[in-house]
Amino acid sequence: MRVIADLCIVPLGVGLSVSKEIAACERVLSEAGLKIRLHAYGTNIEGEWDEVFAAIKRCHEVVHAMGAPRISSSLRFGTRTDRDQTMDEKIRSVEEKLRA
Amino acid sequence: MRVIADLCIVPLGVGLSVSKEIAACERVLSEAGLKIRLHAYGTNIEGEWDEVFAAIKRCHEVVHAMGAPRISSSLRFGTRTDRDQTMDEKIRSVEEKLRA
Amino acid sequence: MRVIADLCIVPLGVGLSVSKEIAACERVLSEAGLKIRLHAYGTNIEGEWDEVFAAIKRCHEVVHAMGAPRISSSLRFGTRTDRDQTMDEKIRSVEEKLRA
Amino acid sequence: MRVIADLCIVPLGVGLSVSKEIAACERVLSEAGLKIRLHAYGTNIEGEWDEVFAAIKRCHEVVHAMGAPRISSSLRFGTRTDRDQTMDEKIRSVEEKLRA
Numbered sequence: 001m002r003v004i005a006d007l008c009i010v011p012l013g014v015g016l017s018v019s020k021e022i023a024a025c026e027r028v029l030s031e032a033g034l035k036i037r038l039h040a041y042g043t044n045i046e047g048e049w050d051e052v053f054a055a056i057k058r059c060h061e062v063v064h065a066m067g068a069p070r071i072s073s074s075l076r077f078g079t080r081t082d083r084d085q086t087m088d089e090k091i092r093s094v095e096e097k098l099r100a
Numbered sequence: 101m102r103v104i105a106d107l108c109i110v111p112l113g114v115g116l117s118v119s120k121e122i123a124a125c126e127r128v129l130s131e132a133g134l135k136i137r138l139h140a141y142g143t144n145i146e147g148e149w150d151e152v153f154a155a156i157k158r159c160h161e162v163v164h165a166m167g168a169p170r171i172s173s174s175l176r177f178g179t180r181t182d183r184d185q186t187m188d189e190k191i192r193s194v195e196e197k198l199r200a
Numbered sequence: 201m202r203v204i205a206d207l208c209i210v211p212l213g214v215g216l217s218v219s220k221e222i223a224a225c226e227r228v229l230s231e232a233g234l235k236i237r238l239h240a241y242g243t244n245i246e247g248e249w250d251e252v253f254a255a256i257k258r259c260h261e262v263v264h265a266m267g268a269p270r271i272s273s274s275l276r277f278g279t280r281t282d283r284d285q286t287m288d289e290k291i292r293s294v295e296e297k298l299r300a
Numbered sequence: 301m302r303v304i305a306d307l308c309i310v311p312l313g314v315g316l317s318v319s320k321e322i323a324a325c326e327r328v329l330s331e332a333g334l335k336i337r338l339h340a341y342g343t344n345i346e347g348e349w350d351e352v353f354a355a356i357k358r359c360h361e362v363v364h365a366m367g368a369p370r371i372s373s374s375l376r377f378g379t380r381t382d383r384d385q386t387m388d389e390k391i392r393s394v395e396e397k398l399r400a
Contacts, residue, residue, distance in 0.1 A: 001160070006341035008274075008306075008376055013182075016213050016270050016382055019390075023397030038394060039337065040344040040387035041306035041376050049160075053153050060101070060149075060179050069182035070216050074208075074274045075175045076308055076341050076374060079160050082113075082169035082316055087340035090319075094338060097323030106241035108206075108276055108372075116282055116313050116370050119290075123297030137239065138294060140287035141206035141276050144240040170316050172308075174374045176208055176241050176274060182216055187240035190219075194238060197223030201360070213382075249360075253353050260301070260349075260379050269382035275375045279360050282313075282369035 001049045004087055005077040008042035009059060011068035021066055025059040032058070035087065042074075046087045049079070101149045104187055105177040108142035109159060111168035121166055125159040132158070137187065142174075146187045149179070201249045204287055205277040208242035209259060211268035221266055225259040232258070235287065242274075246287045249279070301349045304387055305377040308342035309359060311368035321366055325359040332358070337387065342374075346387045349379070 007029075011021045026043065029036045032055035035046040045052055056075070063071055107129075111121045126143065129136045132155035135146040145152055156175070163171055207229075211221045226243065229236045232255035235246040245252055256275070263271055307329075311321045326343065329336045332355035335346040345352055360371055 001157075004340060006308075006339075008272075010210050010212070010272050012210070012212065012218075013216050016380070017393070018212075019393040020397050022394045023400075026394065026398055037339065038391060039306075039339040040304060040346075040390045041342075041378070044340040046340075049157055053157070057101075057149055057153070064179065064181050070178070070180040072176065072178045072208075072210050074374075074376060075177070076172065077175070078170070078172045078341070079164065080170040080316070081164050090340045091338060093317070093319040094322045094326065097320050098326055100323075104240060106208075106239075108374075110310050110312070110372050112310070112312065112318075113316050116280070117293070118312075119293040120297050122294045123300075126294065126298055138291060139206075139237065139239040140204060140244040140246075140290045141278070142241075146240075172310050174274075174276060174308075178241070180216070190240045191238060193217070193219040194222045194226065197220050198226055200223075201357075249357055253357070257301075257349055257353070264379065264381045270378065270380040272376065272378045275377070276372065277375070278370070278372045279364065280370040281364045 001079055003049045003052050003077050003079050005045040005052055005075055006042045007045060007056060007075050009063060009071060009073045011063050012070040014068045021063045021068060024062050024066060028058045028062055029055050044087050101179055102184060103149045103152050103177050103179050105145040105152055105175055106142050107145060107156060107175050109163060109171060109173045111163050112170040114168045121163045121168060124162050124166060128158050128162055129155050144187050201279055203249045203252050203277050203279050205245045205252055205275055206242050207245060207256060207275050209263060209271060209273045211263050212270040214268045221263045221268060224262050224266060228258045228262055229255050244287050301379055303349045303352050303377050303379050305345045305352055305375055306342045307345060307356060307375050309363060309371060309373045311363050312370040314368045321363045321368060324362050324366060328358045328362055329355050344387050
């Protein structure tokens with residue numbers, strides 16, 4: 001089962017800047033071979049369900065290991081059985097309607 | 101790693117009422133032995149990380165099998181290494197402050 | 201336009217316990233005359249759109265005033281034009297399917 | 301109060317493709333003079349609190365007017381009092397850590 005997800009990790013107890021922890025998660029997701037794209041309030045992730053969620057678990061483990069005693073994340077995730085759809089196709093589909 | 105999560109599943113293509121699909125997910129989560137509590141915009145879930153996320157995957161599989169070709173879910177999930185905390189303790193902690 | 205929402209406020213820079221800030225938001229929402237219900241990962245809110253969102257803004261203002269320099273919140277919110285639906289009805293509708 | 305938000309609107313009852321409705325929201329947000337950026341699971345929005353939330357309300361109104369009887373949205377939104385921060389700065393901050 002393919003999934004397109006959007007992950008936002010909020011580490012607590014590491015101060016107000018969390019970009020170091022977000023960058024570490026980018027590396028985790030990227031090294032997991034997933035297609036990802038960072039935006040201003042999270043990261044788009046595309047891949048097989050088990051690989052995506054294994055990488056998300058690894059993100060929490062890594063951010064805890066970096067010194068954050070508490071993490072509160074939010075995730076959107078979508079699956080469909082009618083057809084395959086990539087992140088790029090989702091964006092292109094909206095952009096086509098915008099030009100129409 | 102223990103996790104407290106909050107899941108909201110939105111099936112598309114099954115009409116405007118989605119309570120049948122939500123109820124099916126409640127059964128999936130409950131049969132997985134997880135501690136859950138339904139609220140008006142999702143379900144609180146408490147358990148071990150792998151069990152919680154295996155059950156969430158099963159929810160998507162079951163809702164697809166019920167006829168929804170597309171599902172868009174949102175999830176909050178929190179982990180902490182400083183101490184264990186249950187769903188009940190989270191609520192009690194806020195309620196104590198409200199009474200103070 | 202009526203809305204049913206679910207708010208989770210995460211204050212940064214106030215330490216690992218955030219129950220004091222959550223309790224303050226409960227008071228804000230409650231004093232705004234909204235129907236609310238606390239759960240383990242947020243608060244259900246029911247009311248008129250403008251009143252709900254004015255109260256959510258007030259929550260951010262109050263939590264900043266309590267000393268949190270940064271807040272990251274997540275919100276689910278649903279509207280419908282086919283019929284009115286309360287938080288209680290949403291829950292009852294799922295529970296009926298569970299008993300069926 | 302400035303806010304950086306991330307909006308994902310899920311219209312129900314309009315079929316499986318929702319790109320037409322998403323495109324309409326892009327137009328609403330853009331015509332409101334907000335800084336926005338579409339990604340694969342939502343739209344980043346930057347602006348003054350009242351303008352951002354007025355535009356989000358308008359999105360729900362417009363999508364209902366397009367024929368969706370039910371909408372379930374999810375939103376992340378962050379405010380900070382310690383300093384101003386734009387969407388571009390948030391991304392740049394993570395990218396700097398990735399290069400380090």
